Amino acid sequence: MPDNYALFRTMLLIRRFEERLLAEFSTGKLVGTTHAYIGQEANAAGIFSVTDPGDVVFSNHRCHGHFLAYGASSPEGSDPYRLAAELMGKATGLVGGRGGSQHIHWRNFYSNGIQGGILPVATGMALAEKVNKTGKIALTFLGDGTLGEGALYESLNIASLWRLPILFVVENNHYAQTTPIELAVAGTITGRFSAFGITTLERDSTDVLEVQAAALEAVGSVRRNGRPVGLILHTYRFSAHSKGDDVRDPAEIARAREKDPLLIHAPRLTDAERARAESEVAAAIADAFARAEADPLPNLKDER
Amino acid sequence: MSTVLESLNTSLHKAMHTDERVYLLGEDILDPYGGAFKVTRGLSTAFPERVLTTPISEAAIVGVASGMALRGLRPVAEIMFGDFVTLIADQIVNHAAKFRWMYNDQVRVPLVVRTPMGGRRGYGPTHSQSLEKMFLGVPGLHVVAPNTLGDPGQLLEAAIADDDPVLFVEHKLLYTRPLLEADKGDLVDYEIQPFGAPFTSYVLRFTNHAVKSHLTLACYGYNFELARQAALELLMEREIFCEIVLFSQLSPFALDPLLDSLARTHRLLTVEEGGLTLGWGAEILARLAERSNDFSRCHFHRVAALDLPIANSKPLEDAILPSVETIIHAALELCEV
Ligand SMILES: Cc1ncc(C[n+]2csc(CCOP(=O)(O)OP(=O)(O)O)c2C)c(N)n1
Ligand SMILES: [Mg+2]
Numbered sequence: 001m002p003d004n005y006a007l008f009r010t011m012l013l014i015r016r017f018e019e020r021l022l023a024e025f026s027t028g029k030l031v032g033t034t035h036a037y038i039g040q041e042a043n044a045a046g047i048f049s050v051t052d053p054g055d056v057v058f059s060n061h062r063c064h065g066h067f068l069a070y071g072a073s074s075p076e077g078s079d080p081y082r083l084a085a086e087l088m089g090k091a092t093g094l095v096g097g098r099g100g101s102q103h104i105h106w107r108n109f110y111s112n113g114i115q116g117g118i119l120p121v122a123t124g125m126a127l128a129e130k131v132n133k134t135g136k137i138a139l140t141f142l143g144d145g146t147l148g149e150g151a152l153y154e155s156l157n158i159a160s161l162w163r164l165p166i167l168f169v170v171e172n173n174h175y176a177q178t179t180p181i182e183l184a185v186a187g188t189i190t191g192r193f194s195a196f197g198i199t200t201l202e203r204d205s206t207d208v209l210e211v212q213a214a215a216l217e218a219v220g221s222v223r224r225n226g227r228p229v230g231l232i233l234h235t236y237r238f239s240a241h242s243k244g245d246d247v248r249d250p251a252e253i254a255r256a257r258e259k260d261p262l263l264i265h266a267p268r269l270t271d272a273e274r275a276r277a278e279s280e281v282a283a284a285i286a287d288a289f290a291r292a293e294a295d296p297l298p299n300l301k302d303e304r
Numbered sequence: 305m306s307t308v309l310e311s312l313n314t315s316l317h318k319a320m321h322t323d324e325r326v327y328l329l330g331e332d333i334l335d336p337y338g339g340a341f342k343v344t345r346g347l348s349t350a351f352p353e354r355v356l357t358t359p360i361s362e363a364a365i366v367g368v369a370s371g372m373a374l375r376g377l378r379p380v381a382e383i384m385f386g387d388f389v390t391l392i393a394d395q396i397v398n399h400a401a402k403f404r405w406m407y408n409d410q411v412r413v414p415l416v417v418r419t420p421m422g423g424r425r426g427y428g429p430t431h432s433q434s435l436e437k438m439f440l441g442v443p444g445l446h447v448v449a450p451n452t453l454g455d456p457g458q459l460l461e462a463a464i465a466d467d468d469p470v471l472f473v474e475h476k477l478l479y480t481r482p483l484l485e486a487d488k489g490d491l492v493d494y495e496i497q498p499f500g501a502p503f504t505s506y507v508l509r510f511t512n513h514a515v516k517s518h519l520t521l522a523c524y525g526y527n528f529e530l531a532r533q534a535a536l537e538l539l540m541e542r543e544i545f546c547e548i549v550l551f552s553q554l555s556p557f558a559l560d561p562l563l564d565s566l567a568r569t570h571r572l573l574t575v576e577e578g579g580l581t582l583g584w585g586a587e588i589l590a591r592l593a594e595r596s597n598d599f600s601r602c603h604f605h606r607v608a609a610l611d612l613p614i615a616n617s618k619p620l621e622d623a624i625l626p627s628v629e630t631i632i633h634a635a636l637e638l639c640e641v
Contacts, residue, residue, distance in 0.1 A: 032428060099429060100429075102428060114391075150361065176360055
């Protein structure tokens, strides 16, 4: 299992990558849209520190953090270069510029920008792993807002009924775009899973070690029992939903920032380790964006 | 000068003010945000009881609105991106649009579903499409698309007043566009003949009827912007005169104005942002083939998106979607024959 340094480095990589992206958007260098993972880094870093690179992941619109942490769990480590290239619409991007921010694929990692639609697909992926007897599991991510989509409940029912090895990760950052959870979600999140006979683990923490421990238990349970589990992580995003408007109370954001996952985890490293992580990450991101920027744009004629 | 966005927003204010049966439903429509594209801005402040911000539940939004409509209210539902109409298809096709006829005309479903369609903003494959073609021809459903010439707010008011369900398709790039004024700017040489009610469409002909037009451009929504630009360039650079038939109601649609124009020009180009195959233009051409007296003398072409998803990367998106250049290119080819 990755050590404290690796966990910190993964979270820092996500943080600095997203900050760089937002900066590029605000100077007009990038067009389209993006959904920053800033504030939620402990979730991805914790979860992908206990998964197997062969496990299958279906992520959502807020996928950069998941992707970078998934990459960090691969033998070669995470390379932000091809994600940067994708966001710049380059031919060398993860999907050749066709998908952009919300629509990426690399190895066993997939994402799509339709809320809820990915959940039955991830359920089907779990079925494929099961019938192929690979011992791998499927993981899928949804936000609090996506609890509104009916496809989730159809998926939970089938996953439970057919005993499928899938982990549903609910990242409750308390808002869907601008809508607070109080205006969108009746009842409880755990109750939704238990209604289908699915066990849940719940953590209200931005401490990567706590998330890691919960994820270890959840992933282990799915793998051992071949049954779905819900991992419910209460969290907060520090930046706006996408690029622009943020209607949340600044005081609320400031309070949440006191529980910054980087601040919580940093004291577990020495000063020298922190400095090394900062410089490694800065170099990796500078290199990724510089290479991506120099890459060619795609051309439809070349593709045909 | 008012924009399409202001016109739509004003008409919602007016409709809610004058008719207590009008309700709004949609995701993130409360102030201060006022909706992803701000069409509903100010309404939750003015009418807090009748503006219902919803969970992310597109099928339920339209289903609930449809139930409200069946029981005498006049709901206007917003679907945040037109790409998500696939999620409401069952509620529209198998529920809202069917009820009136299936129940032997004993009920009405005065439901409006508004949604922004279209690309060119780099939003990628799931937030850029023009999927209205999937809903054209659905029995019982009216499909309406505003443009910069008519008053978009008036169209929306007519949609709200309509006793049948209306899918109201707003191209994203139209929101910031100013409304055109007849006799001004590039419209100065055109005589504008309205047709159809209550969703007014238009034929644009040269005021000087002695001018023989070479080509008819048929379009709707944002593509009217491209078609106008293309018509202007064709006129200035090639002395090719175009008439434009601009549809506001896409389904069901009136064929006669197009037949009249075609009788003058013998050449027709349809322009749409949805995919080419089995699209809007295909039905128009098929109808003309059935109805035109001298179809064999006429020449036709369709400009549309390539049959691909809409890519995120700009050069790919540009190559996939129709442009002023592709319209001009197609027009020149048509005029050579
Ligand atoms: C079917 C569908 N409806 C609406 C949207 C627009 N949308 C994108 S993200 C989002 C909010 C999602 O909230 P949540 O699930 O809580 O995830 P978070 O953004 O907080 O990570 C919305 C409404 C969408 N992409 N897909
Ligand atoms: Mg959320």
